[in-house]
Amino acid sequence: MxxxxxxxxxxxxxxxxxxxxxxxxxxxxxxxxxxxxxxxxxxxxxxxxxxxxxxxxxxxxxxxxxxxxxxxxxxxxxxxPELDQPHDVGETPAAEMPPEVLTYMNPSRYCESDALAKFAFDEFGQLNPGFSRVQAICDWVNHHLSYTPGSTTATTTASDVLTQRTGVCRDYAHLAITLCRGIGIPARYVSGYAVDLQPADYHGFMEAYLGGQWYLFDPTKLASTVGLVRIGVGRDAADVAFxxxxxxxxxxxxxxxxxxxxxxxxxxxxxxxxxx
Amino acid sequence: MxxxxxxxxxxxxxxxxxxxxxxxxxxxxxxxxxxxxxxxxxxxxxxxxxxxxxxxxxxxxxxxxxxxxxxxxxxxxxxxPELDQPHDVGETPAAEMPPEVLTYMNPSRYCESDALAKFAFDEFGQLNPGFSRVQAICDWVNHHLSYTPGSTTATTTASDVLTQRTGVCRDYAHLAITLCRGIGIPARYVSGYAVDLQPADYHGFMEAYLGGQWYLFDPTKLASTVGLVRIGVGRDAADVAFxxxxxxxxxxxxxxxxxxxxxxxxxxxxxxxxxx
Amino acid sequence: MxxxxxxxxxxxxxxxxxxxxxxxxxxxxxxxxxxxxxxxxxxxxxxxxxxxxxxxxxxxxxxxxxxxxxxxxxxxxxxxPELDQPHDVGETPAAEMPPEVLTYMNPSRYCESDALAKFAFDEFGQLNPGFSRVQAICDWVNHHLSYTPGSTTATTTASDVLTQRTGVCRDYAHLAITLCRGIGIPARYVSGYAVDLQPADYHGFMEAYLGGQWYLFDPTKLASTVGLVRIGVGRDAADVAFxxxxxxxxxxxxxxxxxxxxxxxxxxxxxxxxxx
Amino acid sequence: MxxxxxxxxxxxxxxxxxxxxxxxxxxxxxxxxxxxxxxxxxxxxxxxxxxxxxxxxxxxxxxxxxxxxxxxxxxxxxxxPELDQPHDVGETPAAEMPPEVLTYMNPSRYCESDALAKFAFDEFGQLNPGFSRVQAICDWVNHHLSYTPGSTTATTTASDVLTQRTGVCRDYAHLAITLCRGIGIPARYVSGYAVDLQPADYHGFMEAYLGGQWYLFDPTKLASTVGLVRIGVGRDAADVAFxxxxxxxxxxxxxxxxxxxxxxxxxxxxxxxxxx
Known part of the structure; x- marks a missing residue:
């Protein structure tokens, strides 16, 4: 504990x-x-x-x-937290997802997974399914964005971030969520407190539905997932504005x-x- | 009946x-x-x-x-349906809205009420509160858009519609929902069947939360609200695709x-x- | 002089x-x-x-x-400057415009007159042609936008401004230019110095092609058109960044x-x- | 000949x-x-x-x-046509570009090179300068887009294409032009006739300014650059609509x-x- x-x-x-x-x-x-x-x-x-x-x-x-x-x-x-071995965690087939999870496949305000579906599929559709694929998405987001406070606003979306290539934690999470949904993995936004986050602020991260449950990811890699304290979850930041x-x-x-x-x-x- | x-x-x-x-x-x-x-x-x-x-x-x-x-x-x-006199139906103060209604104040995929809040407030903020104000929004949408099949796609949003000024039932509903949320009235999308709709299709309309309950509106004015058969409700069309x-x-x-x-x-x- | x-x-x-x-x-x-x-x-x-x-x-x-x-x-x-009576200045038919003017009918980076053509036509298409119609466009822009430094960025376009309803001089000019082009009036961006502008800065304004020549307009109404000193002209601010x-x-x-x-x-x- | x-x-x-x-x-x-x-x-x-x-x-x-x-x-x-060896063709430093070429560095209606500059620089900024770098951009565009008639409209921009990953010849050209400008290479749109193009249509391709002159590229790879007959050139398709x-x-x-x-x-x- x-x-x-x-x-x-x-x-x-x-x-x-x-x-x-x-x-x-x-x-x-x-x-x-x-x-x-x-x-x-x-x-x-x-x-x-x-x-x-x-x-x-x-x-x-x-x-x-x-x-x-x-x-x-x-x-x-x-x-x-429940700690599992990444290689043990697979994806859940759409036919077996619980109904309440299906809503996290839908596009949302800042996560236009409908518009970005082909992009997501082209980039990540051929990877092996499972935890590692979501990790690959988070790595891609982390690698291709520059963490730049002030570069985005309250109305910036995943598409915006994908083209401008800069953002803050909420933008990283939105893009990773969007790419997951785009390849058929339910994903949602999590707001919370992160240990020793620099600069100190509320944090935004994400969860993907894998192997029958929700797993935490922080695409910014600014915080450890074992030290994230949850405030709330939602489709994207629109649902959990502080x-x-x-x-x-x-x-x-x-x-x-x-x-x-x-x-x-x-x-x-x-x-x-x-x-x- | x-x-x-x-x-x-x-x-x-x-x-x-x-x-x-x-x-x-x-x-x-x-x-x-x-x-x-x-x-x-x-x-x-x-x-x-x-x-x-x-x-x-x-x-x-x-x-x-x-x-x-x-x-x-x-x-x-x-x-x-419950039929009320429009002039008896007022708005519900935000302080008194049931928690489950608050989510319909948030912006959503096709209803960018955050980005359009100033527009909504400038156009409709000074009108008398109540059913008539939502009716004024629907009239405005109906008057300013041209119903044009094929002019929009599955990813068209309320902002798009506001600038291009054309759309179909789903676009009319999205814009009306967005403008309601923009002035602080909870609003949601309703999919359903509409009596004698021309051309025949599934229909998209909207509900606004007024006087403690949800009231139906059809901004296209193509169908009577007393003959609308509900399939489902959601934040916007993303939630109720047929x-x-x-x-x-x-x-x-x-x-x-x-x-x-x-x-x-x-x-x-x-x-x-x-x-x- | x-x-x-x-x-x-x-x-x-x-x-x-x-x-x-x-x-x-x-x-x-x-x-x-x-x-x-x-x-x-x-x-x-x-x-x-x-x-x-x-x-x-x-x-x-x-x-x-x-x-x-x-x-x-x-x-x-x-x-x-040449000073004319507004009511003497009519529009130039497209069939008679000099070829070099036609390029100022095209949409440009920050002036999406193709996307906003229906909007422009619906709002201003029925007004009497001439100087007064461009003045009506500038008045509309002035009335519907709030001058708000910091509310826009270097990539904000006329469509953005039309929905968010805030901007600075360049945004006012972009929207007015876009609406003119949308109804078939050539319009271009002018950068310059404006007497006693508050806050002091380079200024952005516009010209519309009417009655065979270019007439100056300042949709912000922050400066007198008889005191505008021209630096350059272009399709929009992309051409005349200082x-x-x-x-x-x-x-x-x-x-x-x-x-x-x-x-x-x-x-x-x-x-x-x-x-x- | x-x-x-x-x-x-x-x-x-x-x-x-x-x-x-x-x-x-x-x-x-x-x-x-x-x-x-x-x-x-x-x-x-x-x-x-x-x-x-x-x-x-x-x-x-x-x-x-x-x-x-x-x-x-x-x-x-x-x-x-003048045929050169690709490896002989370098880039022209911005300090030495003729003034009339500089305008093709500016963003334009369908080529938002300002918004995509970081993307372009991240992807192509480290490649060796010269003809091969523009070729790499065209190859990237060709590889990442799917040629899909009907997937875009007259108002689709390079940013749209970059996220949706589909388009036709004009979209391919717009994206390649945008990426060139984003890394400081002047680029422009060319409309024309292409030998044996399938399906037969007017064609849209591009030119980049390298080694003191303009070189032709067809990012769709649907036509040979030695059989392209020029109609006109412009900043993007807005200037050369048929x-x-x-x-x-x-x-x-x-x-x-x-x-x-x-x-x-x-x-x-x-x-x-x-x-x-």
Whole structure:
């Protein structure tokens, strides 16, 4: 078991009544136990907690009057990922996928897998099926993109990234997801906290459905998959934006951290990691 | 109550083993009772029926060996829509929307409501809230687009449609959905059968979340909302394609019909129609 | 006659041998006499002056070794624009346009007049032909866009601007040019110096071919058309970028100014202004 | 010398007064002598011949009243291309390019070399400069695209092609041009007649500026560069559309042919071919 301390602080200048939908709290799963959790808003406002979507992503909804709003979240995550041997993990035939997985084959806002299907098939269609093929996709994405903060915006898509060849974590994940779907592998976006991420921020990574379960990948290779703490999953970043506002507010500060408590993460032997 | 006989026939040339995901069967809801239903495949193959997504869309999955495949669906739908007075139907504040509705505020593959938010707000942000505002959006879409079969493809988005100003039913629905989301009204895509649609085909329309429930709109104005028989709902057409193939098959024929059984549809007084 | 003093200073950090193509010098035309011109580079390097394209845009080409490079340009422009009555200026039939004008009917990098032709025709096709129709296009652009520095990039096109509804001077000009071409009016991009522009910068505006000659328009309405000093013309901003680099250099400073010498500009009675 | 007989017939249904701009006549150059030329319209109408642009492309302008219009063009082209050894042809440094060539470094409507510059540089920036590098780009384009009539439209760009991986001759040329410009090699579009092209049609190919002159390439590899008869050149297909209409007319028939007169083309030893 690995224990991670996570947290984030957001400060907003709220200029009129604004509804915040926050997706910053880690989720509990059989592989990820969340403890010592606190979410504090200053000034204090009523916080409604709900779960949304098939995957039960957590969502905190607050209505805030004009003020300088500070949002502080922290928790401890106990991770017990399932570690498998990559060569043991195959692909799941489309005829056998559970219905709820099929939706992650569909194209989505930032992952135009319909438009990029031929590209994906030409590049990766002939590789041996299985975990290694998704790894090859992530390697390709990592190799062909330059990690360049500021080079993309909130509306940048996988097609954009494929042509401009630059991006940040969310763009890497979107492109890898798109290429997986393009060759018939269900894939989805995961938002979370990553241990020792530089520069510190919320992280975006991905999962592919292989061998009957979801396996984690980080196409940026900036974080270890054994130290990723899940916030939520979705088709792409549109589903798990850390904050969605209706009203008028400006983000003034954002601090995000994730630290392994005892002696850091286990040395990564590059296992296949499943935590969903 | 209105009774509608619906059906469709699809013929495919299947050239190698192909997995079909079919979304052609009408769904049962409190406002739509499906009876006398049959789904026949020739040659006979094993059909797996499942439900997918939050909304429980029906899905038939079949694995087919090379052949000339004929798929015939028919059923009777008894419709008892809730009819309200448009001026009684207001908008639901974002702070009060049920969590499961919030997902229909997110941008999706063919509905880039993030990129078009300013456009939507500039054009429709100042109108009085409520049913009439969504109606104004649908009128705008209907007025500014030319219904032009063949002018769009499977990857055409709302942004494309907004600039090129042509499209078919799915494009009309995508643009109207996008503009609703852009001003903060949850909206979703509905696929279905439409009475006396010309040219006959599956139809694509939309629902907006108003006054605590989902109301139907057809931005093409080609069909009456009191004669729409629902197949499925989704964020956009990506979720409810009538057929998704993995393998190699070509559609040779498609026939779709929907007829009111006794004396046609009730004269449409343009009520607000809710059937979800 | 109006006399304008213009100038600009650019400072670059040049990190390896770099070729600069500079388009910052004002051009001489029958309506614009350039005097007292100087172009100084520090450190001194050999400057090659050439003319490019059909319109004879001036271009200064320099090859610079690693250094901190300062480029200073200044000149005096004596403007004697032709001022016409807008209601006297009609459109030129396509059958009578000079061949060299026809090229400005073609779509270009940032002006997708092919894709936006139906939009343009639907919005402006029914207006009375002539100067007033181009003015209506510029008014529409001005009314529907918000001038927002930083909202667009070097690859933003007219279609992008039309949907996102924000931009800067180059985006305003691109959209107005595109809409003119879309209804069959030749239009081109003009780069230049604008008197008292706030914030001070090179300016981008446009010309439409009407009544047998080119007339100036500024869709941003940030500058008077009687005080615009021309640098160059092109199909769009791709042709008249103030600086194009091959090598490795970063712009550190940019200062641009243009001042009317005696008592400012003549009071603008909104004449139709032609200077080409 | 190779002699080619070329020709094309276009039949239009003209429904209202329509202005045609035709770019179907072969151009005369020192390497391409045009003889026995005829352009016949039935019914007879007045034909205005003009030259447009820097390169002097030929243009025939006609104004046609409602009718069934037949346009027949034929000519004989005597080709004496300059044939060089590929390994003798290097790149021209940007500091030494003639000014009129620099414009072919700019991005254009269908060749977004600004957006694809990083892609081009990553893929081809490290190859040895010269003819072989442009050949490598053409080979890459040929290898990664599937020639698929109907897969693209009149507004498809190089970025679109790069992601969808299908296209026709014009798309192949656009992508190759874009990649050349992206690494600093001037490149332009050439329209023309190609001997024994299957399926018969006008052809689109490209030229790159190398070693002080323009060399021909056909990224589709469907035609020999020693049998290409030039109609016109431009930044991309926007400049050399075979027909541009203002009015209302529909193309009913198109026949295009090009045949080598005596014993076919010389066996192609893959020389570097320059004819501009």
């Amino acid at each position: 690995t224990q991670i301390q996570i947290g984030s602080t957001l400060v907003y200048d709220v200029r009129q009544t604004t509804i915040f939908l926050l997706k910053i709290a880690a989720t509990s799963t059989p592989h990820q136990v969340i403890a010592n959790e606190s979410l504090q808003l200053d000034p204090m406002v009523n916080v409604e907690q709900c779960q949304v979507g098939l995957e039960g992503n957590r969502l905190h909804r607050v209505v805030v009057e004009p003020c300088r709003l500070s949002i502080s979240y922290q928790a401890t995550a106990d991770l017990t 904050s969605t506002l209706t009203g008028n507010a400006t983000l003034l500060e954002k601090n995000v951290w994730a630290n392994a408590v005892d002696g850091g993460l286990p040395a990564d032997q590059n296992p296949a990691v499943s935590t969903a | 209105t009774q509608i006989q619906i059906g469709s026939t699809l013929v495919y040339d299947v050239r190698q083993t192909t997995i079909f995901l079919l979304k052609i069967a009408a769904t049962s809801t409190p406002h739509q009772v499906i009876a006398n239903e049959s789904l026949q495949l020739d040659p006979m193959v094993n059909v797996e029926q499942c439900q997918v997504g939050l909304e429980g869309n029906r899905l038939h999955r079949v694995v087919v060996e090379p052949c000339r495949l004929s798929i015939s669906y028919q059923a009777t739908a008894d419709l008892t 057929s998704t193939l993995t393998g190699n098959a070509t559609l040779l024929e498609k026939n779709v019909w929907a007829n009111a059984v006794d004396g046609g549809l009730p004269a449409d007084q343009n009520p607000a129609v809710s059937t979800a | 109006t006399q304008i003093q213009i100038g600009s200073t650019l400072v670059y950090d040049v990190r390896q041998t770099t070729i600069f193509l500079l388009k910052i010098a004002a051009t001489s035309t029958p309506h614009q006499v350039i005097a007292n011109e100087s172009l100084q580079l520090d450190p001194m390097v050999n400057v090659e002056q050439c003319q490019v394209g059909l319109e004879g845009n001036r271009l200064h080409r320099v090859v610079v070794e690693p250094c901190r490079l300062s480029i200073s340009y200044q000149a005096t422009a004596d403007l004697t 600086s194009t680099l091959t090598g490795n250099a970063t712009l550190l400073e940019k200062n641009v100014w243009a001042n009317a010498v005696d008592g400012g500009l003549p009071a603008d009675q909104n004449p139709a202004v032609s200077t080409a | 190779t002699q080619i007989q070329i020709g094309s017939t276009l039949v239009y249904d003209v429904r209202q007064t329509t202005i045609f701009l035709l770019k179907i006549a072969a151009t005369s150059t020192p390497h391409q002598v045009i003889a026995n030329e005829s352009l016949q319209l039935d019914p007879m109408v007045n034909v205005e011949q003009c030259q447009v642009g820097l390169e002097g492309n030929r243009l025939h302008r006609v104004v046609v009243e409602p009718c069934r219009l037949s346009i027949s063009y034929q000519a004989t082209a005597d080709l004496t 027909s541009t209409l203002t009015g209302n007319a529909t193309l009913l028939e198109k026949n295009v042919w090009a045949n080598a007169v005596d014993g076919g083309l010389p066996a192609d030893q893959n020389p570097a071919v320059s004819t501009a």
